[in-house]
Structures are given as C-alpha cells and as structure tokens.
Amino acid sequence: MLQCLAGIKHLCASLIHCCEPGSQPRGLEDPEILAGVTVFSVSEIEALYELFKKISSAVIDDGLINKEEFQLALFKTNKKESLFADRVFDLFDTKHNGILGFEEFARALSVFHPNAPIDDKIEFSFQLYDLKQQGFIERQEVKQMVVATLAESGMNLSDDVIESIIDKTFEEADTKHDGKIDKEEWRSLVLRHPSLLKNMTLQYLKDITTTFPSFVFHSRVEDT
C-alpha cells in the first residue's frame, strides 16, 4: 500500500515537472542569474550552453565536462597531455571536484570575453602561471612552463638561451628583487606588455550567438 502511494507521488512529480510552463532543457536553470553574474547576455548564456552540451557529451553524456572531454575539445584528441590545459581546467573547476558544471564553465569563460574587466584577466592569468599556487610566480615555475611550451611546439633552444631569456624577464618583472613575481609585479608587467594577455581574450565569445544558433528553439528571450 505504502509503495503504491510512493509510486503515485513519483508519477505526479514527473507530470508536474513536465507541464511547467516554458521549462528549460535539463540542466540550464535560470540563464538570467548567470547573465547577471557574468559579462554575458541571456542569449549568449543560452548559446554558451549549446557549446557546453556539445563538449560535455563527447565521452560521457552526463551534462558535465570531465578532464578528458576538455582535452578533446581543446586538442581534438584526448591523447594529448598538457601542463597548461590541466592548469586551465583546474582554474575553471572552482568546486574542485574534477568536473565542470555549466556554471563553472560560464563563469570562467566570462573572464575571456572581450568586454570583461582587465583586472579579472590579470588575476586569472596570474593564477594560471602560479603553478604551485603559492601566491607568487617562481623562477622555477617559469622555466618549467617555458620548457614545456618549447617541447610542445617542437622548438629547440639551448639551456643557456632559455636561462638568459628568463633572466631578462625577471630583471624587468621582479622589481622587488626577491626572485619571485607577485601579483603587483605581474600587474605592472602586463600593463607594460599587453600582448601577454592575448590568450585571455577570445573574440569568438562576442559572436557566440551566431556560432551556436540552435538556442533559438529553446530560448526564453522574447522576440522583439
């Protein structure tokens, strides 16, 4: 008897959910909320969600992006390990549970929008390069990243040349001469060399509503 009641209750719950007026595709709750806390408009959030669905269903269709799906989206192969892609993934994963939900995805990508405040970009890039997350960028971390990048792109440089390039970089950046680059020093460096932030802006985000137009079928935005 009890089981019967539970069954009916479950059935009713499903029916009610089904009949909710203008119900969103599973997973995208109020896009207005996300639009409010990010640089994106509601339409852009909806378009971003289409991208998210595409990436998150590549390996396991669970509405979440795992590390493998992220690598696949970035490199078109899941065989490529990358120190940098790992770092980016970790920064996106603010809940530190090894997977990216849409909220984490949208909030992180918001920093890459051309209209995002430069301070956010400076902050994000600093954390990206601060491999050990100690609040400063060490010389050893810089060398590790330079070596990894060169290896990745098949470029060859002798150790001497690499050391001298890093020396010159620290000479310019490390104004406090403590062997590390802190947030303030990073900020000054980047304001002098804006090209260092080039990866922090994705022009594609401005046109995302045209790249992912299928959102029009689900949109809650009124036609004006």
Added chain:
Amino acid sequence: MLDPNPHKRITVNEILNDPWFRKGYREIEYPVDNEFDFKNSGGDMDESSFLNAFDIISYSSGFDLSNLFSNNGIRVTCEMFISAESPERIIEKIEEVAKDEGMRVTKNEKGIRLQGSFVMMVEINRLTEELVVVEVKRRGLGRDIWKEKFKPQLNALIYQSERQVRR
C-alpha cells in the same frame, strides 16, 4: 553532371577547370577574420620588445582556448619554429612560394599574409639578438600545399640548437 554513374560523372576539379565554368568566374578568396589581422607592431626591435619568457609561454596551445569554439572545418592550425635568419629573409622566402602558387600577398616588416584557397599568416618576433620566433597560422584547405611547397623552403631556415636542455 547529371550522370547517375559516379565513376563517369564529372568531378568537381574537372568542373573548376572547364572553360565554360571559368568564363566570368572569380575565385572567392578564403575570408580573413580578425584572427588573421596584422597586430600593431610595437615600433623598433629594441631589447624591451624582445619576446620574454611569458610571451613564449603564451604560445602554448594548451593556453589557447579558441579551439573550443571551432568546428573541424574551420580550425586554425598553428605551427612555430625558431630561426637565426633575419625576418626580411624569411618573409622573402615565403613570398616567393606564395607568388608561385598565385596567392595574394600582404606584408609588413613583421609578417606576411597570404590569401588564396586558404589563408595563412606568418608573424615574426625577435627572441634574442640572434634568434626570432616564427609563428605560422593557417585556416582552410591547403595542408598539402603547406607540406609540399612551403614547409621544405622553411625547414632550411630552422635554427638547430646544439645542446639539449637541462631540466
């Protein structure tokens, strides 16, 4: 063209080369988007405009999220190499091949852009007194032309380092 037998039907290549088709035909160039715009060059090549360690790091493909947005057809492929040659010499070499292939060329002192059935952009930045970093971006078909015509010419310009890196 209407031949139901695919083996006897005219191929796209044959159509493109047929005089009837070519009458009044204007080849549409692969479109250039802001990815292939010349960046504002920072003035003279003095020491402070040499690439620094973070410039090198930002070349990493793992940090470049733009590929999240691309479908397979319109991906930008990026290749880089280091050269001990002067930027002028490198640009000259590329221009030679491009003209042979009938591509449209635009250039400035730091780079060169080629347009044809695909678009290719080469940007050269100074790393040290002796070395420059050459970045080649491509979009569209043309992988074969790249491999067969451009790459062999450019391979001769790649800097070979003698010693391996100590970790």
